[in-house]
Amino acid sequence: MDLDKIINFVTDTGRILLESGAETSRIEDTLKRITNYYCGEESETVVVLTGFFVSIGTTTKTVRVNKRTINLDKVSKINMLSRDITSGKVTLDEAIERLNKIEKSKPYPLILMTLAVALSCAFFTLLSGGKFTDSINSFITGAIMNLFTWLMRKYNIANFIVTFSGGVIISLMTIILYKTGIGTNINAMITGAIMPLVPGLAITNAIRDIIAGDYLSGSARIFDAVVAAVALAAGAGISMYLFGNMSGGELL
Numbered sequence: 001m002d003l004d005k006i007i008n009f010v011t012d013t014g015r016i017l018l019e020s021g022a023e024t025s026r027i028e029d030t031l032k033r034i035t036n037y038y039c040g041e042e043s044e045t046v047v048v049l050t051g052f053f054v055s056i057g058t059t060t061k062t063v064r065v066n067k068r069t070i071n072l073d074k075v076s077k078i079n080m081l082s083r084d085i086t087s088g089k090v091t092l093d094e095a096i097e098r099l100n101k102i103e104k105s106k107p108y109p110l111i112l113m114t115l116a117v118a119l120s121c122a123f124f125t126l127l128s129g130g131k132f133t134d135s136i137n138s139f140i141t142g143a144i145m146n147l148f149t150w151l152m153r154k155y156n157i158a159n160f161i162v163t164f165s166g167g168v169i170i171s172l173m174t175i176i177l178y179k180t181g182i183g184t185n186i187n188a189m190i191t192g193a194i195m196p197l198v199p200g201l202a203i204t205n206a207i208r209d210i211i212a213g214d215y216l217s218g219s220a221r222i223f224d225a226v227v228a229a230v231a232l233a234a235g236a237g238i239s240m241y242l243f244g245n246m247s248g249g250e251l252l
Contacts, residue, residue: 003059006038009096010054011063014047016103017078020071023205024217027052030082037086049220067156070201077102110150117196118143125192130185137183138192141173145193160231166197167235175243190236197232199225 010031017027027047035043035056044055053062081098084090090098107113121142122135130138148169152162170193174186183189206221 003039003056005092005096006035007054007056007059007061009092009099010034010045010056011052011061012099012103013078013082014045014052014054015063015065016074016099018047018049018052018065019068020074021069021201021205022075023212024048024209024214024221025212026075026079028214030079033086034082038092048217049224068159069153071107074102074105077105110147113150114143114146117146120196121145121193123192124195125188128188128191130183130188130192134183134185134189135192137174137177137189140177140182141170141189141193142196144173145169146196149197160227163197163228163231164235167194167232167237168239170194170197171236171239172243175240190240194232194236197228199228202228 013034014027014031017030024047028045031045031047031052031054032043035045035054039056042057046053049068050066051062051064053060078099081090081095081102085095108116118139119142122139125135125138126132145166149162149166152165171190174183174189174193177183178186178189202221202225206218206225208218209215209221210218212218
């Protein structure tokens with residue numbers, strides 16, 4: 001069997017998993033199962049947050065991953081593909097074709113994602129003790145925030161800047177709508193609108209990596225989540241502070 005084709009397929013699989021937000025232990029286990037199936041036991045895989053390398057016999061390939069997002073649909077489909085490979089249901093060529101389809105699969109339409117984010121913001125506001133008018137404020141704010149962050153990610157803006165800017169947009173839009181009479185509970189509205197940007201999955205994956213014994217990737221993921229949380233809090237806090245001072249301090 002063509003070793004170059006196998007190692008290229010394995011590294012493409014790992015890259016898509018890492019870019020899609022899969023935890024390190026899952027990626028290593030998936031790649032290990034595939035390489036063991038095709039090449040026997042003479043294979044090693046090491047994955048960190050920013051890349052990985054795969055070694056099969058005397059051949060080693062290193063892959064650097066610069067972008068990371070959350071796409072659990074791709075993670076699920078690749079998990080299913082790896083099970084089909086190890087059970088002998090697909091050939092290598094068929095697996096490569098399926099992987100290409102998975103990589104090229106289009107995300108949910110922007111309008112649907114925006115609606116989902118807006119609804120989640122509205123319901124989180126209600127869970128935080130807000131009223132119906134507060135949830136309307138968060139619904140509008142969440143929709144605008146999602147469109148803004150989607151546009152920034154489209155042009156590959158750094159995640160720190162995206163998260164910081166998202167916090168700014170959330171607090172500004174919440175306060176502007178509040179000033180027009182939509183909503184009464186500032187805390188509940190901002191808490192609800194900010195939830196989609198909270199790095200919950202990153203923290204979960206970090207804990208899973210640490211439990212699995214992968215302290216390097218787990219620590220890196222925790223640091224990544226802390227940076228995102230700081231950016232989000234700074235963006236929201238700074239704009240609230242400045243707007244509060246311009247409004248005579250009534251928001252502080």
